[in-house]
Amino acid sequence: MNLPPKVTDRAFARLAEIGAADQGQALRVAVEGGGCSGFQYDIALDAPADDDLVLEGRGEKVVVDSVSLPFLENAVIDFSEELIGARFVIENPNATASCGCGTSFSM
Numbered sequence: 545m546n547l548p549p550k551v552t553d554r555a556f557a558r559l560a561e562i563g564a565a566d567q568g569q570a571l572r573v574a575v576e577g578g579g580c581s582g583f584q585y586d587i588a589l590d591a592p593a594d595d596d597l598v599l600e601g602r603g604e605k606v607v608v609d610s611v612s613l614p615f616l617e618n619a620v621i622d623f624s625e626e627l628i629g630a631r632f633v634i635e636n637p638n639a640t641a642s643c644g645c646g647t648s649f650s651m
Contacts, residue, residue, distance in 0.1 A: 548597055549608060549619040555632060556601035558623040564589055570605035571632065575615040583615065587632050
């Protein structure tokens, strides 16, 4: 059964820290062609569109457009803080390979 992506509480907490909802914005997670493995994630703050899937928590929103949604089924959107930096990350069970940077994948 295909399920929409999930967003961790840690990701929603980070969005609350940066005040995305206060600015009328959401975290947009999209999949585009390109990157070294065929597809790449585009993660940015953006205003929600009418046809987006909206995932809500802690008063914050994460949105996924209808074209990207099939690529993100059952994925987990998280926020990671490591020695090399902090960033939103996608754990995508649909990806068959990914590059070292973690933003490019193939299916």
